[in-house]
Amino acid sequence: MLPLSSQIINLFAAILLLLAFAMLTQRRILTLINLFAAQGATLTASTAVVAWSTGQSHLYWSALLTLLLKVLLLPWILHRLIRRLNVKWDVETLINIPTTMLVGIVLVILAFNLALPISQLAGTITKSTLGIALACVLLAILMMITRSKAVPQVIGFLAMENGLFFAATSATYGMPMVVELGIALDVLVGMIILGVFFFQIRERFDSLDIHHLEKLKEE
Numbered sequence: 758m759l760p761l762s763s764q765i766i767n768l769f770a771a772i773l774l775l776l777a778f779a780m781l782t783q784r785r786i787l788t789l790i791n792l793f794a795a796q797g798a799t800l801t802a803s804t805a806v807v808a809w810s811t812g813q814s815h816l817y818w819s820a821l822l823t824l825l826l827k828v829l830l831l832p833w834i835l836h837r838l839i840r841r842l843n844v845k846w847d848v849e850t851l852i853n854i855p856t857t858m859l860v861g862i863v864l865v866i867l868a869f870n871l872a873l874p875i876s877q878l879a880g881t882i883t884k885s886t887l888g889i890a891l892a893c894v895l896l897a898i899l900m901m902i903t904r905s906k907a908v909p910q911v912i913g914f915l916a917m918e919n920g921l922f923f924a925a926t927s928a929t930y931g932m933p934m935v936v937e938l939g940i941a942l943d944v945l946v947g948m949i950i951l952g953v954f955f956f957q958i959r960e961r962f963d964s965l966d967i968h969h970l971e972k973l974k975e976e
Contacts, residue, residue: 762810763885769803770886773923774865777896780916781861782854786908790835793912796919797827804926816926823922831915839908851903861896868892887927893920 776796783789801824808816850857872888897917901910 760810762806765806766803766810766886769799769806770889770923770927772799773803773893773919774889774896777893777916777920778858778861780912781857781896781900781903784850786839786906786912787836789909789912790832790839793835793916793919794828794832796916797823797831800919800923801828803923807926819926827915827919835908835912842908851905857899857903861899864895864899865892868895887924890920890924890927893917893923896920 773796776792776799780789780792780796783792801820804816804820804823808814808820852860868891869888872891876885876887894917897913897920900916901913904910904913
């Protein structure tokens with residue numbers, strides 16, 4: 758039987774995957790932001806459990822950084838953005854929800870098959886979650902592809918970063934703290950720049966639909 762800590766980590770991995778599917782099918786942007794925050798909270802708890810079970814003390818700082826950035830700060834920034842932009846729904850998708858779900862299931866199967874050889878070679882207690890981490894990344898990319906509004910695409914990008922962080926935790930017990938701080942700063946600065954970009958799009962086209970950007974190419 759697996760140790761209790763491994764079972765808990767596997768549980769958190771399953772929750773991350775379920776949240777990724779929920780984000781993939783969600784049309785209401787407010788709920789999408791809340792799901793992203795829930796994914797960040799799950800990632801925080803999972804990282805803390807890995808730190809406790811392996812004695813990797815730097816992962817406690819990683820968990821704290823994830824809590825501050827992905828559970829508190831980024832959702833707060835996104836909520837302020839959509840209130841000021843008066844954006845509540847994202848009803849337009851390139852493909853319908855049932856088809857998106859089927860594609861997502863195929864991507865999950867693909868992710869598990871791709872991660873299987875690596876998991877067998879890994880020596881970490883979280884090696885069994887590598888397939889789920891890769892699946893979360895692919896589902897986030899699919900969400901970015903199938904959405905026509907800018908805000909959900911940015912949330913998809915942030916969710917993809919969550920999957921990459923979980924993959925790093927699964928494969929190598931996290932990245933060096935300097936690297937994590939650099940990534941966190943890049944994500945935060947990128948979020949601020951994208952916020953300014955959203956207002957420019959809204960002022961120019963009175964909409965956040967990215968299809969309007971094609972007009973700039975024609976001009």
